[in-house]
Amino acid sequence: MKRSDLAVYFIMGTENCKDEPLVVLEDALKSGITFFQLREKGANALTGESLEKFALACQTLCKEYNVPFIINDNVQLALKINADGVHVGQDDAPIAQIREQFNGKIVGVSVHNDEEMKVAVEGGADYVGIGPIYETQSKADAKPAAGVSFLSKARRDYQDFPIVGIGGITTENASEVLAAGADGVAVISAICQSADRRETINLLK
Ligand SMILES: C=C1C=NC(C(F)(F)F)=NC1=N
Numbered sequence: 032m033k034r035s036d037l038a039v040y041f042i043m044g045t046e047n048c049k050d051e052p053l054v055v056l057e058d059a060l061k062s063g064i065t066f067f068q069l070r071e072k073g074a075n076a077l078t079g080e081s082l083e084k085f086a087l088a089c090q091t092l093c094k095e096y097n098v099p100f101i102i103n104d105n106v107q108l109a110l111k112i113n114a115d116g117v118h119v120g121q122d123d124a125p126i127a128q129i130r131e132q133f134n135g136k137i138v139g140v141s142v143h144n145d146e147e148m149k150v151a152v153e154g155g156a157d158y159v160g161i162g163p164i165y166e167t168q169s170k171a172d173a174k175p176a177a178g179v180s181f182l183s184k185a186r187r188d189y190q191d192f193p194i195v196g197i198g199g200i201t202t203e204n205a206s207e208v209l210a211a212g213a214d215g216v217a218v219i220s221a222i223c224q225s226a227d228r229r230e231t232i233n234l235l236k
């Protein structure tokens with residue numbers, strides 16, 4: 032993957048959309064998202080067969096638009112349906128183990144400090160997600176908003192490593208995240224709730 036692939040990283044699960052999720056995803060793909068992550072969480076999250084079917088439908092749409100299809104956390108599902116990669120947090124399996132299971136695929140890691148960043152980079156992650164930059168509505172157990180300070184430091188320490196910012200990012204504050212050194216922005220609500228996704232996506236770049 033290229034750093035520029037991270038420009039507009041849409042993340043979605045069935046809980047994030049009022050409208051039909053697959054309709055939202057196709058509209059987002061048509062409108063120019065560059066990366067997609069299926070993040071199925073919450074009380075009414077799909078599981079088992081219905082989750083697999085939904086994931087396959089998302090994967091088919093992403094293939095049609097030549098956009099990488101990443102699954103959050105669910106390593107087994109990502110392997111089973113041959114997703115383009117997986118995104119894991121600090122509470123998931125160690126990067127070395129994930130890296131081995133996803134040979135030749137994309138492995139993304141959430142990091143919040145220098146040590147986590149070092150372990151992810153040295154462990155072979157393809158990109159890191161840094162956040163929450165701003166207060167987020169989309170993650171119940173999010174850490175407090177950290178602003179761009181750590182993102183800026185990570186960029187100073189790793190000048191060429193793929194970094195995406197996440198957490199409360201909108202068309203209003205995306206430019207600050209990019210100015211701090213992110214290769215792109217990861218968003219849930221800004222795209223799910225948009226009335227004009229093409230315009231929204233253009234304003235996130
Ligand atoms: C908790 C997360 C942090 N970062 C990212 C990404 F933007 F993909 F890097 N995804 C997540 N699910």
Ligand SMILES: [Mg+2]
Pocket residue numbers: 103104119120121123
């Ligand atoms: Mg996680």
